[in-house]
Amino acid sequence: MIPAAFDYVAPSTVDEAVQALAGAGEDAKVLAGGQSLLPVLRMRLAAPSTIIDLGKIAELRGIREEGDGLVIGSMTTHYDVQRDHLIAEHAALLARVTDTVADPQVRHRGTFGGSLAHADPAGDLLAPALALDAEMVIAGMDGRRTVPAAEFFQDLFTTALAADEILVEVRVPKYTGWRAHYEKFNRVAQAWSMVGVAVTVRTEGGAVAEARIGLTNMASTPVRATAVEQALVGQAATAENIRAAAAHAAEGTSPTPDSNADVEFRQELARVLTGRAVTAAVTA
Numbered sequence: 001m002i003p004a005a006f007d008y009v010a011p012s013t014v015d016e017a018v019q020a021l022a023g024a025g026e027d028a029k030v031l032a033g034g035q036s037l038l039p040v041l042r043m044r045l046a047a048p049s050t051i052i053d054l055g056k057i058a059e060l061r062g063i064r065e066e067g068d069g070l071v072i073g074s075m076t077t078h079y080d081v082q083r084d085h086l087i088a089e090h091a092a093l094l095a096r097v098t099d100t101v102a103d104p105q106v107r108h109r110g111t112f113g114g115s116l117a118h119a120d121p122a123g124d125l126l127a128p129a130l131a132l133d134a135e136m137v138i139a140g141m142d143g144r145r146t147v148p149a150a151e152f153f154q155d156l157f158t159t160a161l162a163a164d165e166i167l168v169e170v171r172v173p174k175y176t177g178w179r180a181h182y183e184k185f186n187r188v189a190q191a192w193s194m195v196g197v198a199v200t201v202r203t204e205g206g207a208v209a210e211a212r213i214g215l216t217n218m219a220s221t222p223v224r225a226t227a228v229e230q231a232l233v234g235q236a237a238t239a240e241n242i243r244a245a246a247a248h249a250a251e252g253t254s255p256t257p258d259s260n261a262d263v264e265f266r267q268e269l270a271r272v273l274t275g276r277a278v279t280a281a282v283t284a
């Protein structure tokens with residue numbers, strides 16, 4: 001289908017984009033990679049009066065080191081996250097997860113910030129952002145504010161972003177030397193997650209010293225598997241200990257049943273995939 005007509009603006013700075021958004025009215029939409037927004041427009045599930053295309057704003061692209069963390073521009077594509085050496089060294093979990101997002105075409109257009117702003121509970125990048133304690137830097141007419149991932153994801157397709165705000169960058173602490181793995185369960189290759197488990201661990205002498213685990217599609221927002229993390233820390237990374245810890249994976253989750261899987265099946269998937277992901281991470 002053809003989208004409804006809209007005005008199109010392509011600013012070249014964040015300030016211009018914020019002003020354009022503020023001046024365009026409540027129903028304006030920001031365009032990033034278009035991988036989620038364009039299908040919605042084509043199906044006429046949304047008909048914004050104005051589209052503000054962030055594609056020409058160079059300052060929104062790229063990954064840099066800043067002190068103890070990395071700063072990822074919101075318009076950095078999945079492809080660029082996948083192959084970035086800073087991500088590989090300091091945030092391996094993001095690389096592992098991004099490897100599983102869709103197909104090469106989508107990864108060349110779709111953006112890190114667009115995925116987080118879209119906040120689809122089946123989106124793979126939300127759980128690692130939560131597990132890694134990422135912070136979202138948001139720009140609006142009143143300046144910039146920083147929101148932790150735990151407060152950013154509020155509900156299905158709902159974030160802390162107001163209609164007149166733009167996600168500018170994502171700050172991620174460095175997890176240098178941590179190992180990582182993502183277990184994604186889907187019905188066909190290159191599809192969205194029915195359930196996903198993002199694990200990153202730091203080991204010391206065969207024991208788990210620190211663990212961070214995020215679950216995809218186990219609630220309307222990403223969920224942190226804190227009971228599993230607590231059960232793992234200080235334990236030898238043996239099959240028995242990992243199995244015992246993974247048994248807690250469904251605690252605190254409230255997955256939505258659909259034609260693919262009911263609640264019990266998703267919770268069993270969370271337990272099984274957590275065991276596999278932790279096992280793979282400690283030996284990565």
Ligand SMILES: Cc1cc2nc3c(=O)[nH]c(=O)nc-3n(C[C@H](O)[C@H](O)[C@H](O)COP(=O)(O)OP(=O)(O)OC[C@H]3O[C@@H](n4cnc5c(N)ncnc54)[C@H](O)[C@@H]3O)c2cc1C
Nearest residue numbers: 030032033034035036037102110111114115117123124167
């Ligand atoms: C065939 C296909 C398969 C896919 N499979 C997967 C998958 O397996 N796993 C997965 O995680 N994702 C998957 N995706 C989604 C993909 O990861 C998209 O990149 C992502 O959903 C949206 O990113 P985008 O840059 O394209 O954003 P857009 O589609 O441009 O925008 C999405 C929404 O976010 C808003 N937005 C975007 N950027 C900003 C910003 N900086 N500030 C404020 N608001 C913003 C837009 O206004 C819009 O509402 C798939 C997409 C397709 C088409």
